Amino acid sequence: MTSLSSSYDPTQFESRLYQQWESSGAFKPSGKGEPYTILLPPPNVTGTLHMGHAFQHTLQDALVRYHRMRGYDTLWQMGTDHAGIATEMVVSRNLATEGKGETRDSLGREGFIAKVWEWKQQSGDTIERQMRRIGTSGDWSRRVFTMDPMAAEAVAEAFVKLHEDGLIYRGQRLVNWDPVLKTAISDLEVVNEEEDGHLWSIEYPLTDGSGTLVVATTRPETMLGDAAVMVHPEDERYAHLIGRSVTLPLTGREIPVIADDYVDREFGTGVVKVTPAHDFNDYQVWNRHVGTGVFDALPNRGLINIFTPDAKVVGHSHGSPAHGETADVATHDAGIPDANALLNVPSAYHGLDRYDARKAVLADLEAAGRLVETKPHKLQVPRGDRTGQVIEPYLTDQWFVKMDRLGARGLALAESGKVKFVPGNWINTYRHWMENIQDWCISRQLWWGHRIPAWYDGQGKAYVGRSETEVRTLNNLGPDVALTQDNDVLETWFSSALWPFSTMGWPDADAMAKRGYERYVPSSVLVTGFDIIFFWVARMIMMTDHFTGEVPFHDVYVTGLVRDKDGQxxxxxxxxxxxxxxxxxxxxxxxxxxxxxxxxxxxxxxxxxxxxxxxxxxxxxxxFGADALRFTMAALAGHGRDIKFDLNRAEGYKNFCNKLWNAARFVLMNTEGFAAREALPAGQAPAVPQPVTDAERWILAQLERTAAEAAQHFADYRFDLLSQALYEFAWNQFCDWFVELAKPALNGDDAAAAESTRHTLLYVLERLLCLLHPLVPFVTEELWLAVAPKLGLSGTVMRQPYPQAGDAAGDFAAAEADVEWLKAMVSALRKVRSELNVAPGKTVALLLADGVEADRARAARFDSQLRFLTRLERIEWLASADQAPAAAAAVVGELKLLVPLEGLVDLGAERTRLDKELKRVEGEIAKCQNKLASETFVANAPAAVVEQERKRLLDWNVQRDALAAQRAKLG
Structure with a gap:
């Protein structure tokens, strides 16, 4: 008897099998064969596994397992990201809940970082444990944390080299600023949401007293930092005012009227305010006009920052350092001194929170008679994804990477095909971003992360180097020169951009040799979401090319998002x-x-x-088990679309695993005593059976076809089509049909046929388990361990050769056609039995009429199989269907199948059934006739489709005639 339990229960073996795989070293590269490498997009060390991870990790794992079975030297590079902002927030929250009174600031930089490392040791590997649970077969022994010494060395080296190449600079520009975290954040960390707001119209008087301009704004508090008002150069209403000036209400500051085609003439009054220190678009306008001299008379040439780092109006309370800063030369303040702010922002607003300042500004405008109109307005509000706070465009000194030259090179690599996007349309998104690339802000006002390798002397001059010692040596700075390291850290995307080569030991030659840099760079494919094509994919392409002269990966497979069953x-x-x-x-x-x-x-x-x-x-x-979840994810992974995850699909694929389990139990119970003649070396494919029966030849042909389809679908990254093909072969062709078609041989008197069938059952099941293994690794391993010994196999299914077209080559075309005929006969007869409600154990007679010579030959050839599979007491040929008594009819090709009704059914009920079936068939005939009567269909549809429709019409007519004749016999 089989050792498999009677029912499929994934909880009994999934975790056990994973521990066995990992402890045996099965996930490590073999060092033999052609390399195949995948880089895991490093999840945040603070994170937990979510559905997006499960989706992408399933696809990556399927690719790795497939190529491992194909004999490639597979490396799935594992790792996690230090997640600067998220980790600081988690540890700060933990400090608050501990109740010891410790805070980030009370601990100081070194003390807080020590607390972060302590948390990392205790809780930082949660997501890795969860990844193991879904079957991630990566080489954990090589995993890299982006704050590890090896990765840290790569970060420092990259920063220094980019600086030496003139590609890194420190400057004052507008950034996304989170006033709670008090740090710059990336565009990816900003969520724009539509919210209800207001549009305020404010009257700005012309300085010469000749009139006013009405300006519409959604952020009236920022008018305190206005540098101009702006109109469209072709707007005839305001052409005469260009070059004149207005007096900014509440401040008395004179600002120019300028023209720029950025203005939407249909928005509001067609006049907008320009606040370059607090609006990204206004900042671009300022850049276009600052060279003309129109802003020369303004404080800081119009870059007037009215906010402190915590989004309060500058004033007497201003001066507290930003998050992560100290009040020294390494600070990243607003760029204007307090004295300047005091001169240009009325004291009534000093120290007010931005929203309190809004209320005060509106009240004062109304009191002065300058508030013209207030109306509701829908607007896109940028919020930080961590804090939920409204993000401020903020003018600060930051470190930047120049992107124009790098971007041009990165675009060329994709345009040339050296990096290929799958689906191909994503190159359009990549191209759009690269053609409009902006310099990259890489500094963050945090403590946790890679501290920027720059030191400042007492005059604020910056020196970049790999260490303070190197800085002093290269610049001849003696010990009497005090140096202070920059307080900021690099954003996590900077270290992630180096992932393809920092994980391989770069720049240390010994580490590179040890980790196989020459072998595993470039990697084969990156599986990632479309939302980080620019933030990560593009930067890896640019950085890898710049530092190594290689592309980071050959293919970028871009997935959609996982949504709920309703698409939300x-x-x-x-x-x-x-x-x-x-x-x-x-x-x-x-x-x-x-x-x-x-x-x-x-x-x-x-x-x-x-x-x-x-x-x-x-x-x-x-x-449901990991396998059911994985199969669901793969089955939904169509190109170019998000997936709607439905638990009903997962339930269906759990049933699929159960079906596979039961089929394996059947095979094992019916092959007791069968054993391979000799044990095979681990990793060798089993011996191919020499088929005796047509059923064996048919299933071997189906196996060949499925193996070819699987190879093509893997090559095309069509996991949905792969799942469909494997499901069809496993459920319908093997579990349903071959298991049934094997029973006559297993229960017959032909010993050779029985023995051959047992071998084929085991062989095809083993090959099926290998086909399915990349998608459903756990159940296939558990079943394979029970099946493999009978074929002389040992080891693990993940090291078995993946089935290939040609493994069981043979000319099985005739057998395929014969068995398809047998299947059609069995299906037709079972349908008749079902419609007549004939008890499963009751035998019936089968009368055959008409047909062609091949039908007679096949009926004789499959006589015993037909009797066994459909419970027939006899098979009899009639000279004509007209000779048949009252009978239920079916048609296979031109052959009529008649089951006498006497003693089986109520004739009245059978008349009703036949009338209903005739009506259905006539409806199908009408559909075909309508299509073929359409000149548009016949003229425009492919010839093969038109011909198929004509054949369908012919088949339906044959069925109708047979049914009509049978109905006529019943009166």
């Missing part, structure tokens, strides 16, 4: 987030409700989410 983006506020581990291991309803509502600030929202959760998951979420 998953979010905590919507209560529709699914945790992949809950799907794998199951979760009770109460635990699911608690997970979805914990942390929600609004009780009404929590109540709404709890109600919806209890309605959708009244019994919680059962344990």
């Amino acid at each position: 983006k998953m979010s905590k506020s919507k209560g529709n987030i699914l945790d992949p581990l809950d799907i794998i291991d199951g979760i009770t309803l109460d635990a699911l409700v608690a997970k979805r509502t914990t942390g929600l600030m609004q009780p009404k929202m929590a109540e709404k989410i709890e109600k919806a959760t209890r309605k959708e998951f009244p019994d919680g979420i059962p344990a």
Whole structure:
């Protein structure tokens, strides 16, 4: 008897198998064969596995396992990102909950960083444990953390070299500023959401007293920093005012009227304010006009920053350093001294929070008679994804990378095909970004991260080097010269941009040799989301090319987003987030409700989410297992679209795993005593059977075809088509049909046929498990370990050769056609039995009429199989269908199948059934006739489609005639 349990239960073996794989070193590169490398997009060390991870990791793991089985030297480079902002927030939160009174600032830089490392040791590997649970077969022994010494050396080297090449500079520019974190953040960390706001119209008087201009704005508080008002150069209403000036209300400052085609003449009054220190578009306008001299008379040439780092109006309270700064030359302040701010911002607003300042400004404008109109207005509000606070465009001194030359090179590499996007349309997105590239702000006002390798002397001069010692040596700075290292750190995208080669030991020659730099760079494919094509993919392409002369990867496979079953983006506020581990291991309803509502600030929202959760998951979420989740993800991974994840699909694929399990149990129970003649070396494919029966030849042909399809789908990254092909072969062709078609041989008197069939059952099952392994690794391994010994195999399925077209080559075309005929016969007869409600154990007679000579030959050839599979007491040929008694009819090609009704059914019920079936068939005939009667269809449809429609019409007519004749016999 088989050692497999009677039912499929993934909880009994998935974790056990993974531990065995990892401890045996099965995930490590072999060092033999052609290299195949995938870089894992490093998840945040603070993170936990979400559905997007599960989706992308499934696809990456499938590629790695497939190529490992193909004999490639596979490396899946693991690692995590230090996640500067997120980690500081997590550790700061933990300090607050510990109740010891410790804070980030009270600990100081070194003390706080020590706390971060302590947290990293205790909790920083959560996501790696979760990745193991879904079957991630990466080489964990090579994993890299972006703050490891090896990675840190690469970061310092890259910064210094870029600086030496004139590509890194420190300057004052506008950045996204989070006033809570008090740091610059990237565009990716800004979420723009439509919100209800207002549009205020404000009257600006012309300085000469000849009139006014009405300006519309959504941020009236920023008018305190206005440098100009602007009109469109072709707007005839204001052409005569260009070059004149207005007096800025509340401040009395004179500012120019300028013209720029950025202005939308249809928006508001067609006059807008220009506040270059607080608006990205205005900053670009300022850059275009500053050389003309129009701003020369203004403070700081019009770059007037009215806010402190915590988004308060400058004034007497101004001067507190930004987050991560000290009040020294390394600070990144607003760029204007307090005295300048005091001169240009009325004291009434000094120290006010930006929204309190808005109220005060509006009140004063109204009191002065300058507030013309207030009306509701929808606007896009930028919020920090970590804090939820409104982001300020903020003028600070930061470190930047010049991107024009790097961007041109990065675009050329993609345009030349050295880096290929899949699907190909994503190169358009990449091209658009690269053609409009801006300099990259790489500094962050944090403590956790790679500290910028720059030191300042007492006069504020910056020196860049790999260490303070190097800086002093290269610049002849003696010990009497005090140096202070820059307080800022590099944003995490900088270290991530070096990922393709920093993980391979660059720049240290010994480390590069040890880690196989020459072998594994470039990598084969990057699997990532479209949302970071610019932030990560493009930067890896540019940095890898600049430092190594190589591309980082050959292919970029871009995935869509995972949405809920209704196509909605998953979010905590919507209560529709699914945790992949809950799907794998199951979760009770109460635990699911608690997970979805914990942390929600609004009780009404929590109540709404709890109600919806209890309605959708009244019994919680059962344990589907990792394989069912993975197959679902792969099956939904169509090119160029987001996926709608539905638990019903996961349930269906759990049923698929159960079907596979039961088929394996059948094979094992029916092959007891069968054993290979000799043990094969580990990793060698099993011996190919020499088929005796047509059923064996047919299934071997189907296996060949499926193997060819799988290879093509892997090459095309069509995981959806791969899943479909493997599902069809496993469920329909093997589990349903071949298992059934094998039974006559297994139960017959032909010993040779029985023995050959047992061999073929085992062989095809083993090859099927190998085909499926990249998608469903756990169940295939568990089943393979039970099947393999019978074929003389040992080891693990992940090291077995992946099935290839040609493995079981043979001319099986005739057998395929014969077995397809047999399948059609069995299906037709089973349908008749079902419609007549004939008991499974009851035998029936089969009368055959008409048909062609091949039908007679096949009927004779498959006589015993037909009798066995459809419970026939006899098969009899009639000279004509007209000779048949009252019978249920079916048609296979031109052959009529007749099952006498006497003793089987109520004739009245059979008349009703035939009438219904005739009506259905006549409806199909009408559809075909209407299509073929359409000149448009016949003229424009492919010839093969038109011919197929004509054949369908012919087949339906044959069925109708047979049914009509049978109905006529019943009166």
